[in-house]
Amino acid sequence: MIPLTVRLACSPYLLALELRGYGLSRIDPTFLQNLSYNFDSLRYLEVDQPSLRDDLIDFLNFLACFPQPSHLKITPVGSAYNSELESLLPSTSIPHLSTIEAPYDLAGTLVHGRPVLSLRLWSARENGLDRKLFSRLAEGSTPLKRLNVDCGKWRDNVLLDIVEYFPTLQDLQFRVLREDFYPNLMLERLASDIKGFLPMQRFVIYHCAMGSPEDDFDHGTLKLLAVTNDRLALIGLRFKTERYEGNRRWVLLPLS
Incomplete structure (x- = not known):
């Protein structure tokens, strides 16, 4: 079987990418950075990330490798938001992001400074839907529609x-x-x-x-x-x- 890395390297016109069942520890960050120029056509990125709680910094670096997606979907993981992590994913990264499907806290990180029109939010917590969250979700560069x-x-x-x-x-x-x-x-x-x-x-x-x-x-x-x-x-x-x-x-x- 052709390795995943080789198949991706041969797909410069890839429009959608789904990564399921792989922790970030199994994806070489250096490879993703070197390969990022091959994803100029990518518009949809879905990540099933069960280890995101432990690998959030690596995950934000991972997202920075994909400049073009307009739709980002992240499987619910109940991750804890850390305001210091926002500097790792400046608003200049993923500048065309218009649709986000993600856990509450991570969505609050991703919306900031981006033209997000549609949000689908997951949460495993009882009281995550509060004014502090709404304030963060309102920091996009475009008024939210959905x-x-x-x-x-x-x-x-x-x-x-x-x-x-x-x-x-x-x-x-x-x-x-x-x-x-x-x-x-x-x-x-x-x-x-x-x-x-x-x-x-x-x-x-x-x-x-x-x-x-x-x-x-x-x-x-x-x-x-x-x-x-x-x-x-x-x-x-x-x-x-x-x-x-x-x-x-x-x-x-x-x-x-």
């Missing part, structure tokens, strides 16, 4: 924080990972919060925990949320239930 985020612990004022930091957001999706989540109460609170959120066109909440209170859901609360913002094109909830394990059922209100 935000898709895991929410392990729902805070009543989370949408108000999002409105404050991302006033141009058009597409907002939450994945609520808690069983003790009651959409009726949540939507009643959100109805007033979203009223002034004029750019919003799509708002969806996924309840991914088992035992969702779908049967108790009042569709009137969904309509209440919709009428507060007449620019919404799609608003809805998505449930995963014990009775239909593995399936998800939609409660959607498309607007004309």
